[in-house]
Amino acid sequence: MSMSEASLSRRKFVEAFGAVCATGAAAVLATGCGSQRASSTSTTSSSSSSSSLADTITFAQGSDPRGLDPAYVDDGESAKIMSNIYETLLKYDKSSCDIVPGLAKSYEVSDDGLTYTLHLNEGVKFHDGTDFNADAVKKSIERQLEGSRNDDMPYASFVFGTASEGNGVSTVEAKDATTVVITLVAASTPFLKNLAMAMAAPIVSPTALEKYDGNLNENPCGTGPYTFVSWTKSQNVVLKANDSYWDSENAAKTQNIIFKFISENASRVTALNNGEADIIDGIDDSVVDTITGAGNSLYDEDGMNINYMAFNTQSDTFKTPEARIAFAKAVNVDELVTSLYGDYATAATSIMPLWMAPYDSDIEQTAFDKDAAKSELAALGITSVKCITYSNPRPYNTKGGQVLAESIQGYLKDVGVDVTIDTYDWTTYKTKVTTEAYDICFYGWVGDNGDPDNFMNLLADSSLAMNVARFDDADYKALIAKGVATPEGDARNDVYHDCEKMAAEKQPWLLISHAKNLAGYNPKVKDFVIHPTGVVWLWGATKEQ
Numbered sequence: 001m002s003m004s005e006a007s008l009s010r011r012k013f014v015e016a017f018g019a020v021c022a023t024g025a026a027a028v029l030a031t032g033c034g035s036q037r038a039s040s041t042s043t044t045s046s047s048s049s050s051s052s053l054a055d056t057i058t059f060a061q062g063s064d065p066r067g068l069d070p071a072y073v074d075d076g077e078s079a080k081i082m083s084n085i086y087e088t089l090l091k092y093d094k095s096s097c098d099i100v101p102g103l104a105k106s107y108e109v110s111d112d113g114l115t116y117t118l119h120l121n122e123g124v125k126f127h128d129g130t131d132f133n134a135d136a137v138k139k140s141i142e143r144q145l146e147g148s149r150n151d152d153m154p155y156a157s158f159v160f161g162t163a164s165e166g167n168g169v170s171t172v173e174a175k176d177a178t179t180v181v182i183t184l185v186a187a188s189t190p191f192l193k194n195l196a197m198a199m200a201a202p203i204v205s206p207t208a209l210e211k212y213d214g215n216l217n218e219n220p221c222g223t224g225p226y227t228f229v230s231w232t233k234s235q236n237v238v239l240k241a242n243d244s245y246w247d248s249e250n251a252a253k254t255q256n257i258i259f260k261f262i263s264e265n266a267s268r269v270t271a272l273n274n275g276e277a278d279i280i281d282g283i284d285d286s287v288v289d290t291i292t293g294a295g296n297s298l299y300d301e302d303g304m305n306i307n308y309m310a311f312n313t314q315s316d317t318f319k320t321p322e323a324r325i326a327f328a329k330a331v332n333v334d335e336l337v338t339s340l341y342g343d344y345a346t347a348a349t350s351i352m353p354l355w356m357a358p359y360d361s362d363i364e365q366t367a368f369d370k371d372a373a374k375s376e377l378a379a380l381g382i383t384s385v386k387c388i389t390y391s392n393p394r395p396y397n398t399k400g401g402q403v404l405a406e407s408i409q410g411y412l413k414d415v416g417v418d419v420t421i422d423t424y425d426w427t428t429y430k431t432k433v434t435t436e437a438y439d440i441c442f443y444g445w446v447g448d449n450g451d452p453d454n455f456m457n458l459l460a461d462s463s464l465a466m467n468v469a470r471f472d473d474a475d476y477k478a479l480i481a482k483g484v485a486t487p488e489g490d491a492r493n494d495v496y497h498d499c500e501k502m503a504a505e506k507q508p509w510l511l512i513s514h515a516k517n518l519a520g521y522n523p524k525v526k527d528f529v530i531h532p533t534g535v536v537w538l539w540g541a542t543k544e545q
Contacts, residue, residue, distance in 0.1 A: 054543040056256040057525060059536065060268045060277035062392045063426045064233060064261050067217030070202040071144050074154040074465060075430065076395055076446055076534050079198040081237050081259050083535040085127075086202030086222030089118055089137065089180075090195045094529055094537075097450030099192055103132065103203060103223065104180075113187030120178040124246040126205035127227040132246075134174035139206045141172050141182070143214060154465040155200035158457065161188070167484060187485050189492065193449035198535050225252040225539035236260045252539040253527075263425075265393055272296055272520050278543055279521040279528060281536075284398035285342040291520040299519040300344070304447035304532045305396040306351055306455065309408060309440055309510040310469040317439045323380050324507035327440075328366040330373035330415045336407055337513045340399050344518060348511035351500060352455045356447070363500045365511055374415040384418045389442040390429040395534055396444035396515045401429075404442055404512070434464040443468050446534040452496040453483055459499075459508055469508035476502050 065078035070086060073079070091102035104118040124132035142148055144156035146163050161168010163185050173181040184191065195201050208221035220228045223246065226239040237259040241252035260277055262268045269287045271277040273294040283291070292298055311318040311327070318324050337347040349365055377383075387409070389401035397404055402423045409419040419440075424432055433441055448454050460480040461467040476499065483495035503509065519530060528541035 052545050053254070054524075054545055055254065056258060057254050057279070057528075057538060057541055057543050058258040058260050058277045059538065060260040060262050060271050060280040062261070062263055062265075062268070062282040062394075064231075065237070066427055066430060068220035068228065068231070068237075069204065069216035070199055071149075071153050071156065071204075072215060072217050074199055075426065077426070079534065080536045081239075082202065082220065082222075083198050083224075084226040084239060084257060084538055085220050085224045085228055086204065087224050088196050088198075088201045089120075089203065090192060092196050092449075092531065092533065094531070097193060097196075097532065099196060102196065103137075107192075109192075114184050116182040116184070116191070117175075118180045118182070120180065121246065122178055124223050125244060126207070126223050127221050127242060128205050128207055130205050130207040132203070132223050133177045134180045135177075136206045137180045137203055138172045138174045139209065140203045141169065143209070144200055145169055145172075153200070154463050155197070157463060158461060158466060159194045159197055159200040161185070162462070167481065189484060189486065189488060190449065190451040190453045193451050193454075197448045198533065199448065225250060226257055234261060250539060253542050254538070257538050263392060265398070269520065272522065275522075278525050279519060279536075281395070281519045281530075282393035282398060283518050283520055284393070285344045287520075288344075288518075295523070296520050297523045299517065299521060299530060301517045301530075302353065302355065303395065303515050303517040303534075304353055304356060304450070305445060305515055305534075306348060306353075307345070307394075307396040307404075307444045307512040307515060308348070308351075309404075309442050309512060311440055311508055311510070312438055312468075312470055313472070313508050314470040315437070315439050317382060317385060321506045322376070323382060324510075325366050326373055326376035326380060326382070327385075327412070327417075328373075328507055328510045329369045329376070330417070331408060331411045331510060332368040332370075333365075333510075333512060334368075336411075340403065340407060341513060341515065344398070345513040345515045348513050351503060351509070351511065352447075352452060353514050356450065356452075363497075363504050365504055366507060370415060377415055377417055382417060384420070385412065385439045386437070387419050387421045387440045387442075388429070388432055388436055388438045389421060389423050390426050391423050392426040394426075394444055395446050395517065396513070397442070398515065398518065401442040408440075430465065433468045441468055448533055450532070452493075453480070456480060456483070456496055456499045456503075459503060471506075471508040473502070473506065476506075 061077055063077050065081050066073045066075050068082055070082055088102050089104040090099050093100050105121050107118045109116055144153055144160055149156040163170050167186055170185045171183045175181050204216055205221040208216055212219045225242050225245050227242045229238040229240050231237045239257040241255050245251045262271055265283055268280040269290055272280045311324045334347045337345055350363055387405055389405040391400055391402050393400050405421045412419050457480055458466055459471045460477045479495055479499050486492040486495055524544040526542050529537040
């Protein structure tokens with residue numbers, strides 16, 4: 001499917017106009033990826049002279065990143081920082097998941113959907129002075145392909161597929177210094193959007209890879225508008241403007257960015273209100289009045305996320321759908337969501353946000369039925385359940401996993417089941433879900449690219465870090481493979497509708513909620529972007545003195 005003339009025309013328009021768009025609203029304009037919703041949030045761009053602007057903006061988040069190498073992480077805390085250091089071949093439009101040029105200025109796709117030819121921008125350098133070219137792209141991708149990837153690369157199969165399983169990237173060729181040819185094993189509708197993801201897809205310096213033995217978690221080196229300065233664990237990551245940045249129209253406007261780590265919600269609010277932080281996230285409804293009452297501003301927009309409880313489908317307790325459904329009947333999800341999140345989340349009736357995937361609105365989740373849950377769980381002999389969870393607030397669960405787990409614990413106590421809870425900080429928890437024995441755990445997802453496969457594929461992924469339910473169903477995987485290969489349109493929507501039906505019937509997850517994206521910020525800060533994918537772009541941001 002060669003790029004249409006309309007698409008080529010649009011791309012030229014984007015190249016000419018993209019830099020102008022980069023100076024938009026102070027927070028993300030509120031269309032979610034793939035949605036047609038109108039923006040409900042807009043602010044005025046800064047017109048202050050450079051002499052009246054601060055040289056540092058501080059963003060406070062709930063925890064350290066897991067790392068700063070896009071091949072080795074899969075969490076939002078890492079992505080928010082990395083998205084200012086690295087760049088991707090293609091990138092998302094500022095307020096949606098529409099694809100626009102990135103490190104690649106144009107591309108073509110073959111008629112059979114298997115060959116992607118990308119034409120690279122010239123004159124781009126990595127932060128260590130290495131030239132960006134096709135060989136660098138080849139090395140950045142190939143380290144994550146089957147045969148080279150390792151078990152610590154959670155997004156590799158998600159973005160680049162697994163050739164031996166009949167999907168994903170087969171070869172990467174540096175045709176010349178500015179031309180990369182990527183060949184797939186089978187056609188993949190989401191592949192272009194995958195190339196813009198914050199995980200796995202960003203291009204890293206080949207020189208840095210060699211210097212640091214193939215892992216840049218503590219020594220990130222990309223081509224982006226900010227360069228890495230330091231990481232003081234449990235305190236902050238410091239970035240500085242890339243003075244040699246290749247795209248002058250989108251160069252950093254503030255010299256220094258500090259990502260500060262403050263685990264407690266209330267402490268982040270205090271930091272915002274007393275001027276120690278300029279922007280904070282991971283907040284919940286309980287602190288909104290405190291933020292606005294102090295004269296700060298609230299960013300409030302529908303999120304592209306899902307908050308869920310996963311059953312370990314490989315555990316003796318929940319290896320059958322009957323057991324999982326019986327447990328799900330014990331939880332009054334509507335009551336739970338209202339109690340915990342108030343007006344800042346909605347009870348989930350679908351894995352995907354309904355505005356993103358309206359074709360799944362008729363899927364029925366397991367209904368609350370306390371009496372049935374009690375009798376069915378007793379008949380199954382389920383009297384105790386081991387739970388693991390996380391302590392930190394997450395974009396999809398601003399209360400943190402401990403509070404959510406305790407709420408579920410209360411519902412199950414009412415039907416005669418004892419739930420024991422082990423809680424870990426987020427970084428530790430990300431390892432525990434791959435190594436620990438558990439019956440249930442709490443997790444969530446912020447959509448990476450606005451494609452339904454990005455949500456539904458989680459239950460087909462071979463990585464335990466992604467598929468924490470350890471759901472392994474041949475029929476479901478066959479549907480996912482079909483959806484990936486089907487062009488966009490009603491036929492493809494029908495495939496993911498069937499995926500939703502199967503997930504509801506087999507109950508590997510108990511769906512909880514879709515959260516709004518919330519952030520507090522000093523109104524003197526202008527033109528920062530919180531993208532629907534959850535990343536934070538700060539190169540266009542300024543702060544008045």
